[in-house]
Amino acid sequence: MLKSFKEFISRGNAIDLAVGMVIGAAFTAVVTALVKQVINPLIGGLFGEQNFDDVFQFTVGTATVQPGAVITALVNFLLVAFALYFFIVLPMNALAARRKKEEAAETPEVSEDVQLLSEIRDLLKAQNNN
Structure with a gap:
């Protein structure tokens, strides 16, 4: 174990x-x-x-009900999501796109002619080995 x-x-x-x-x-x-x-x-x-806790507040007996606290929680959630997206996700996506472009620029594309000649070379090598 x-x-x-x-x-x-x-x-x-x-x-x-x-x-x-x-x-x-x-x-x-x-x-x-x-x-x-x-x-x-x-x-x-x-x-x-700064928050909406007191909005729509009412009392029932000795209890205070604050529906505005739910609004505050929703607004805080949206603010956190906003902050994450604009300060983390967007810059990271831009960085990843930049890296991808740099990698694509480093590896040159092979033209069809060169690719075809490479295939012919490989076939000739395979025939010579047999």
Whole structure:
């Protein structure tokens, strides 16, 4: 049983997953700080409130119901998605496209004539070997 556990841990998948989780947790702090300390204050400056928790607030007996908290959560989700897309996904896609162009430029395309001559050469070699 310990041997199979050691094999499981030694495989790259478990280690990659652990590294991904740690990086994800650290990155979450960055995105959360961006949303809470930069974007939400800008919204607060424009609308007077940083969140919508008190919107549509009402009381039932001694309980306070805040449907606006759901709106705040949805807005925060959209802001996080916005931040991820524009600050991470778009630059990474642009970087990948640039690398792909550089790789394509490094490997020249073979013309049809050269490809045909290469095929003829390979066929002649195969016939000579037989």
